[in-house]
Amino acid sequence: MKKKTVTIKDVARKAGVGVGTVSRVINNSPHVNPKTKEHVLKIIEELGYMPNPHARRLSSGHTKIITTIFPQMVGEFHQLLLSGIDEVFEKEGYTSFVYPLYSENRYRFVRESSDFVLGTDGLIVDALNVDKLLKQYIPKNMPVVSVEFDSEKYDSVIVDNFYGGMIAGDYLSNFDGELFVITHSRKSKLESTVFEERVNGFIESIERKGRKVKKIFEIELDWLDAFKTAKTIFTIAKKALIFTTTDYFAFPVIEFARVKGFEPKEDFYLCGFDNLTLSNILNITTIKQPIKEMGRTAGEILLKKIKGYVRKKHTAVFKPELIERDT
Incomplete structure (x- = not known):
């Protein structure tokens, strides 16, 4: 009898957490409580879960993975942005990976490794000039959304x-x-x-x-x-x-x-x-600036593109507002 393949949903269910939390643990995100991380890793080991994006792409045409590229991750901003993105993709059973592009070595990996792009169904690129830095390394039909930079090629979500x-x-x-x-x-x-x-x-x-x-x-x-x-x-x-x-x-x-x-x-x-x-x-x-809403909007646009929705290049612009307090 063929052994059932363990999925990320199985890990999440057993651990009592969301799929996005399991994804962040797998990706070694800093935005996970240490005790939660330890618990999820224990469940992963117990169930023998092994992510295999290439196998998933061969069987279904999709890896059920999306990747978000940041220049660097500092403080609460990126946590809020990711929570908006995950809110969209967790409902669809997607795993969300984060790749901080904070050094030339990590940039070289993106340029030289086909596995990086082939292992994901779509990319969200935050606060980087995606047109100059990444466009030439991204397959023509790869769904991409640019956040905080108004791309000439890709749909964008920006604050003014x-x-x-x-x-x-x-x-x-x-x-x-x-x-x-x-x-x-x-x-x-x-x-x-x-x-x-x-x-x-x-x-x-x-x-x-x-x-x-x-x-x-x-x-x-x-x-x-x-x-x-x-x-x-x-x-x-x-x-x-x-x-x-x-x-x-x-x-x-x-x-x-x-x-x-x-x-x-x-x-x-x-x-x-x-x-x-x-x-x-x-x-x-x-x-x-509506950080979580920006993440949610970027996620919704990317998901539509992954599902085959086609339209002219579009930029969603959010207006910031003054919040006057005691200073």
Whole structure:
């Protein structure tokens, strides 16, 4: 009697978790509780589950796998985006893999390994210039959706980052003080393209109002670097008006201000970008982008393409909005 093939659904059912959780464990995602990961790995070993995308493609024409490529994974943003994507694909029995493209070695693997592309039914590429970096390595008929970059070739899901920067500029320009920007500068073609757009929108806004930025600080995506930058700003400014192009930089700024006894909306003003959970807890004014909804929309578009839906290239654009709080 032929032994029944163990599927990812069998693992999920036995472990008492969702298919997406099993997928993230298999892919060694950092966004899984350590105890849950240990439990799922134990069930995988117990059942003898072995993913085999090529066998699935031969038997059904599909691997039931989709892959999301990120430039790097920092903080809550990517977790929210992935949760939106998984919400769509878990219902269809798909496994979702994540591939952070944060080094030349990992980029070389994509360029040189046919297994990478053949092992997936579709690609979601986040915050990278997919047209320049990946298009030539992707098969012509592979379903692809670009997120946070408006591709010329592929369907795209974007937030208007330039407009978001303008909103931040409109807000901070209402107050007296010196304007500062804390942002991340790309040092590699494999890094996110969104920060420049936000800075450009901010500058456009304040210049329309006859204001100028005192200084733009370009730093690594690092909490300590942002904390040190906050110290520099509060040292040189009598009253600082600070725009951080991600909430990830706003958190250490508000922490430095708290330690030194500076009061928001009295001694300084601060506006972040993303509206992550901690910005709500810390009452930080920020620019909201609908991250999970963007992931869900990207997933829905990709799923339709996998199922054979054909249409002209389309871009779904989400508008950011100001969430004014205590800073």
